[in-house]
Amino acid sequence: MKNASNKVRLYLFAGVVAAFAGALWFQPESAFSQTKPAWQERWEKVLADAKKEGTVVVLGPPGDLIRNAMTEGFRKAYPNINMEYSGRRSGEQAVKLGAERDGGIFSADVFVGGPTTANFQLKPMKALDPVRPALILPEVADVKYWRDNRHEFSDTDGLYDLVFVGQVSAPLIYDPRQVKREEIDELYELLDPKFKGKIVINDPLVSGAAVPVFRFIWETLGPQKATDYYKRLRAQAGAVDRDQRRQIEWIAQGKYAILVAPSDGVMAQLLQRGIKFEVLEDFKDHGTYIGASFGTAMLINKAPHPNAATVFLNWLLTKEGQLLWSKAMNHVSRRLDVPIDHLFAYTIPKPGVKYWIGYSEKAQTRTPEEEKILKDLFAR
Incomplete structure (x- = not known):
């Protein structure tokens, strides 16, 4: 009798387990799906809003090579956002931008140029927004991908001019x-x-x-x-x-x-x-x-397309964006995962050699x- 009683208990326990497992099996997927990471939720919203804006206006260096690399590369990555690229010397870009802003015209979203222009023209005219809060993608925001395990800024505030080239x-x-x-x-x-x-x-x-x-x-x-x-x-x-x-x-x-x-x-x-x-x-x-040459990135404040600006900035700082920039400009990226075999040898810092850092606002x-x-x- 004792053995029979134990068998009954065993069968009852097995039945309860089976019933519970079956109930779990038929639960909707949403009941078990994990909440998306905060960065992903934010990125999806920014990307959706950027598509509504439809355009990003980038002021960058002169030359067909860099213009084509940026416009074609970004178009492949984000075909629903059109890039308008204006290339000229950084100082000239800043003068034009300042004249437009004085006239109440705010047409630019992103400025990619030299640190001298950033710190002695754009920063004094209060034309820049902080960059760090706009770094969303993990491969951009995580400092492990960057030289010296940090995001480098040329300005003394460490906010406005992100340095992505160091050569x-x-x-x-x-x-x-x-x-x-x-x-x-x-x-x-x-x-x-x-x-x-x-x-x-x-x-x-x-x-x-x-x-x-x-x-x-x-x-x-x-x-x-x-x-x-x-x-x-x-x-x-x-x-x-x-x-x-x-x-x-x-x-x-x-x-x-x-x-x-x-x-x-x-x-x-x-x-x-x-x-x-x-x-x-x-x-x-x-x-x-x-030096950083043209290799620093800024966000223009009062931008007409702020979400598209954030998308472009993040794309530019990915491995893909940095490799395109590096090949077009022959610049040494501060990203550690960007190849250097296509670069002119003289641009590559030599291990053990002490160089004066020339791109900082202080310098x-x-x-x-x-x-x-x-x-x-x-x-x-």
Whole structure:
């Protein structure tokens, strides 16, 4: 009897378990589906609103290569959002943007350009929104994907200008038909009388590549020696120019022998097009610096398409977006998973080498003394 009683209990228990399992089986899927991660819910809403906006207006560097890379790449990723891309020198973009805003026109969403423009033109006109809150996708927001395990910002607030490029910036280029490398690979060799009238200088009074180059010289030599160097270098120059493409072409054409402070971005685009000149990646006595070139991203405030701006920003900072940017601009991405085998060797930072960081707002802020000297020497 005892065995029979145990069997009855066992059968009853098995029946209860089966019934409970059956009830679970027929529960609707939603009862067990986990809540979506917060980032995903936010992303889906931003993406839906961006599709309603339909357009994102991006102000970026000049050149067909980068224009095509950005517009075609973004179109493939987000075919329901049209990109309007306007490419020109960052300083010129900022002047145009400022004039439009003064007239009550707010037409731009995203600004991709140089840190000098960000900190000394756009930030003072209060044209920027914080970037960090707009980083949504995990592969963008997680710092493990980025060099030094952090998001880098050029501005001292650490809010407005996200740096996604960090590469060795060449202080000069030269025409090998007129100059041998060993004649100019030390800083003071540029002051040799034989180069008088053969040097063109990228104007240091406008935002762009010349700002960090001259700041590097000032910080490296110190105020007294740098002041003397500025004066003597200015006397050597056959021209001071603001057109970053033209001045590089002058070297390729042989009109001048040496260009001080070439634009990294423009230089790379012209090298890719087969324009011939040589690059001095650093001075063997004083080295060089790490720059960002055009590789920083900002969100324009009062933007007409804020959700589309967020979508573009996140896409640009993904591995896919960064690889397209890197190939078009020959820039070294700060993302650790972006290949570097397509880059010019001189742009890649060497392990163990200490470089001056030239893209920060602090690094690019001139002292009043330096500002006065440069204006006295280069003002038109």
